[in-house]
Amino acid sequence: MEYFKGKEASLQSAKAQQAPTQAAPATITPSAAPKPVLGKVDAISMIVGIVVGAGIFRTPSLVAANTDGAAMFLVAWLLGGLVSLIGALCYAELTTTFPNAGGDYHFLTRAFGKKPAFLFAWARMSVIQTGSIALLAFIIGDYAAQIYSIGELSSVVYAALVVTLLTGINIIGISVGAGTQKLLTALEVLGILIVITAGLFFAPSGSTASAPPAAPETANSLGLAMVFVLLTFGGWNEAAYISAELRSGRKGMASVMILSILLITTIYVLMNLSYLNVLGLQGMAQSSAVAGDLMGAVFGEGGLVLIGVIVAIAALTSANATIFTGARTNYALGRDFPVFGFLGKWNPRTSSPVNAFLVQGAIALALIGLGYITRNGFETMVEYTAPVFWFFLLLVGIALFVLRRKEPHLNRPFRVPLYPFTPLIFCLTSAYLLYSSLVYTGLGALVGVAVLLIGVLLLLALPALNRWSGNGNANKYYPNKKEG
Template identity: 30%
Template sequence: MGKESLRKRKGENNGKEDGESIQSHEPQTMNLQKQVGLISGICMIVGTIIGSGIFVSPKSVLANVGAVGPCLTIWAACGILATLGALCFAELGTMITKSGGEYPYLMEAFGPIPAFLFSWTSLLVTKPSSFAIICLSFAEYASAPFYPGCDPPQVVIKCLAAAAIVIITIVNSLSVKLGSYLQNFLTAAKMIIVTIIIVSGIVLLAQGKTENFEDSFKDSKISVSSISLAFYNGLWAYDGWNQLNYITEELKNPYRNLPLSIIIGIPLVTVCYVLINISYFTVMTSTELLQSQAVAVTFGDRVLYPASWIVPLFVAFSAIGSANGTCFTAGRLVYVAGREGHMLKVLSYISVKRLTPAPAIIFYGAIAIIYIIPGDIDTLINYFSFAVWIFYGLTVLALIVMRFTRKELRRPIRIPIIIPVIVTLVSILLVLAPIISAPELAYLYCVLFILSGLIVYVLFVHFKFNWPQKISKPITMHLQMLLEVVPAEDITE
């Protein structure tokens, strides 16, 4: 049924657009469409990076360095590092124009095993758990006005977060354009609250509220360990700087729009982050900021009262926008892993009517809902998040390796070799810092989980062990009929 309707639609399109006969026998390809332009690309970067972190908990950076001056320096330095990392990814993304972010780059440079371990860790831990955390943050802020003076019940927060995941999953499964438009709208909404906080801070500075910036480096705690951990926490707020590489196949003119989106988007986020922190310090001392549970809400209560309700509303918009951007891009990682045979093949199928990787997005949303069920997954995220920088460093190392092993590849963007070297070295430091400064058994569990992917790889990829056809074939067939999806492959009429 799916292939027949596909052929009919392809024939109609050829007759209308190319003036060819409906009976054309040329192969037709069912692939993701290039529908994301420059503005949507910038919004995807800004919207994914700016989530709830900068509004809720910038105190983690301050707690590690102990003073205002080093804190602002760290926020700016994190932005520079994110930009350098994104430029490395821009060269990789224009050299290997495949969706899936790190996955195809690791595949080209090191082969299928590192690529599989990346997809294994990302698909089952880092991506869905991050999606779940963002939606939980949204749920907390969205429900807070209905429970004044007390914390909302956990069951309300979890149900609201699950509802957010379901809605975002449905939107991104239905239409690429709808997901992009929603991202553009939510990015505009979060930039409103960013602008309100920044402008309020500038006004307060103009009124002479500068006492918290005097002796800004006094009482600072500067050490390799503290700086590393401060970077670690700051970069968590910048996480998402590489998201556009997950949808390279859907970018219009990727050679131009990918680097431009990075060069415009990430420095814009960096400027916003630094100015937001300056605004916080105009109304709060370091001690008050460290004692605040939600820094942006405290800022709103002191500056915007009686309109302080604006802050939780727009922070909720910000969180849901970040969740939408994460779902839009991470769904493509599942799609690519399925296409390469590293996940179930049905996850690489594309909707006939919508031209979206619907099975991959639905799978991603389902795993994220599972992560909502435990009482507290913040600790889990902290322990597993350092795994992200293992693969960031490995991917940038792949860029260095391919400079020597794949010289024949066309490189529309070629960055100085010193940039990937710096990013690789910083990645090594970021991975080792939490282990050295606060060694815990949980880091070992994380490494063991990553390596356990080798067992799955050997069984299901290398030896191609398949589930019994009596089980897998009917499931795939019913999913195809239910979701109206077909393989992303050449179909001849």
């Protein structure tokens, strides 16, 4: 994989990549590494599948309650698309310059060394990705329990089955996992088209579209609305984890990210126009399930059943894509840290990190158990993941500045336009979302931060753990090593 211009720089890069193989027995060989097997359609379906999940069926009512008029409501969603596009442009530079299955982990390693990268990999394995998987599984479990209840534990049992089944599918191999993702994304888009068509073309004559808008609750209502909008757009950064597996190469990654954001923004705007057309802004603000109210108003009781299936498919689509990309960071963690070497094994037959999938699945199942204990699974997982996620997204934005200065001579197939203003906006937005996720959430956020702090303690104990693991070259591979 060429990162530098010229023969000498290429040799240095090759040596840097070969060092882990010499230090850690668990590190993969070139024949058992991620290979470019994904097409652009695979990658776009992965990103769209992650982002367009259950959020668009839940958050519009919260946005409507915090915007003054339908025009501001739609502007908020367009701004969300713009901010996400800015972030995608920043990620396009990083993914095309440093294509790697480690994604954000790899960027943070090159920019700041292995200490922050280790904490990110720990957080992603124990908080960010696994919490998101559990969150989505709870959504599916809740809907499945309404269709067929098996008792008090219905939602938890169904959620656990979803995690187990999807993890197994992705372990079988990348072609099965990617194929499943394309099928689920196609079903999800079909369901969304049904909702859009129902709202725009079959709105009943007695719709409340002309009702007066709900008054904003606070002076800064648009800012609060943007919190929910950007949370709904969250997940596009997962494209970084498949950058090394894209057949079209580095330049193809930029077009994949930009096209994905434009497609997602179009879907969101059309969905919200449908909601407005049937319910009106005030009706949306007063609704706890806008998609259900829309389909109920248009198709009656049958519409409620249909929207339940659509929401379940949307959550299932996001869960599968999240499981697929999440295991890639665990793989990178095992590749670079001997004590976690078992995670860094890549199965060349299935083209997947099997051990990384298994550990990720086990942690997600444990978090499902935590959600059951709190009796509020979905909300607990939102609080648990949000602060840690936005903290590391902010670090990735800063990493772009650091890498521009640290490695200025690298070949960058795509450069973020209007540098440094574009990445600065991305960083400021991430910082605001970090602040909001701490201020507007409860106990779950504190638990997530506490788990991150456990990672700090683990980082401090790494030298002893490496010696205990019997790796004589552990100090050579400890995070103090400067990345080149």
